[in-house]
Amino acid sequence: MxxxxxxxxxxxxxxxxxxxxxxxxxxxxxxxxxxxxxxxxxxxxxxxxxxxxxxxxxxxxxxxxxxxxxxxxxxxxxxxxxxxxxxxxxxxxxxxxxxxxxxxFDIQYVDPEDDFYNRLNPLVYDEEDKVLYEKRIVIIEAAIKGDTDLEYMWEAVKEGKKRKEIAELFEIEPKQLSKLRERFIEKVQKFNQKA
The missing domain is CATH 1.20.1700 (AF1104-like)
Known part of the structure; x- marks a missing residue:
């Protein structure tokens, strides 16, 4: 008591x-x-x-x-x-x-697709981030130069289009876009390792 x-x-x-x-x-x-x-x-x-x-x-x-x-x-x-x-x-x-x-203990769901596209298009907060962001764009564009499919996909990403919308542009299923995305990532990584 x-x-x-x-x-x-x-x-x-x-x-x-x-x-x-x-x-x-x-x-x-x-x-x-x-x-x-x-x-x-x-x-x-x-x-x-x-x-x-x-x-x-x-x-x-x-x-x-x-x-x-x-x-x-x-x-x-x-x-x-x-x-x-x-x-x-x-x-x-x-x-x-x-x-x-x-x-x-909080569980936060992160959609891998949104995460992928948001990483390609982050918000720019200060001058240092802006410079780093612009360098990444230059590297990406140099890495995919000459591959029209990847260039086309990259332009769609920069315009803020989501996976489904990009798949519609290519007239393919969203699942098939994953192969294109993998090729995109591989090219950028290989180019980055050479540079």
Missing amino acids: GKHYQANQERISKLSEREWKIALKKCEDHLKWKLKQKTLYGAHTADNLGEDPIDYYLAVGYEKILSGEWEWKPQYELADQMIRIIDSTINTEVEKVKTPKAAS
């Missing part, structure tokens, strides 16, 4: 069943409003909390008052004190998810 157990129990003993129901209903309404659209992913999912988020936070709210872990301050009604506990717990759950350890 918490250090506020005795004081909380004195106030709890004076509550009627109706007052408990009213407090729980207010807390439930508050939670539905507070967690609206936030239980689908992140800190407030049933997977993360181990049960329905509303049930979880309601239980935390009244258990901390009953056990005396939190002081039921005289200036607050039961519902208000429980909402303060619930909001604090919600903030704690969000902070847990933001920790570096939690971030290390």
Whole structure:
């Protein structure tokens, strides 16, 4: 039992069943409003909390008052004190998810295709990056010079076209474009090794 157990129990003993129901209903309404659209992913999912988020936070709210872990301050009604506990717990759950350890468990999907095309067309932020970017373009264009298919593909990439659009230009299936892309990469790598 918490250090506020005795004081909380004195106030709890004076509550009627109706007052408990009213407090729980207010807390439930508050939670539905507070967690609206936030239980689908992140800190407030049933997977993360181990049960329905509303049930979880309601239980935390009244258990901390009953056990005396939190002081039921005289200036607050039961519902208000429980909402303060619930909001604090919600903030704690969000902070847990933001920790570096939690971030290390995040799985981020990277589409290899988008990654390939985005690497060919990065955003230029400063002068040093711009110079490096321009050097890469010169190397790529020198490496593929004379190969009309690769030159055509490269122009499409520079225009921001995606795999499907480039495949349509060549009148082939997107899967067949992979062979062209492999040839492109090999030529650039070989040219880079010679230079």
